Amino acid sequence: MTREAIGLAGFNSLPADAAEQALLACCSSPRWARAIAAARPYVNAVSLLDAADAALDALDEADIDAALAGHPRIGERATGAAAHEQSGVSGDDVRARLAEGNRAYEEKFGHIYLVCAAGRSGEELLAVLRARLDNDPTTERRVMRDELAKINRLRLTQLVAS
Template identity: 45%
Template sequence: MTSPTPAGIARLNTADDGTAADLLHEVCTSTAWARAVLAKRPFAGLDELCEASDAAMRELTPEDLGEAMAGHPPIGRPKPGDPTSAREQRGMAGASDELKAELLELNLAYQDRFGHVFLICATGLTGEQMRDAATARIGNTPEQEREIVRTELGKINRIRLTRLAEGE
């Protein structure tokens, strides 16, 4: 006997294209990613949905990645009133003013070097771990960094798709 489709996935499967695209936009702001994921509907479960997301992420152009990154606030500055942003950056909640200032400086230097925000799957990381990652990654080439960002976005998407599947 097969297990029932999670409520959030059933909603995604049965929604009209516009509503389904809006649901996916909450996960990732890349239009190309959402189109590719929508094309794989219906999903039997979370594994299938995450596989579709991973496949779509691998196909994103640098421009598509830029569109996806534009939906993410800088580390240490979650979007006001956005519970997803606040939840994902929880590791910065208790950070000292010194650490916050250090991350702001790193964010600005990273943005100057690469032309976009420093993106990391912050869920479960401390402020210090995020700072250390930013420090380590700022020396990467743009090509290396683009692939790291692709991987980090994939991790974020999987976490957000899990929440979507659970109906949150």
């Protein structure tokens, strides 16, 4: 699903099911989407982003796994928002090294390598991946949640842009 900028007033006025669908295009955790939709109306974008962060913090690990399921691997051919966010990843060599790094990361941590890729080159994303492979699982889970929050904020900001 692609997201159009609908403005904050437009988002606030959506029927609950349509709001949840728009939110699922930002983050594929149904619990997160329900929480954000249910807390409408938002007085400004900052209050929406704060609510998004709080809802993310409240998610259990199964909900986080649902959120991760909505993201392609870094370096794979992506569509929609992920394609735009990963536009800095180019070249077969970089993609091959990212694929190798993704395999090592998933083997170690049991989930995809998630990073806010917007505005970053493939080489930078590869360097971040390699550095994060040194994390212990608890630290990495926290880092991954922080990256998910950045992605959610970016996508929400785009959704409610006027």
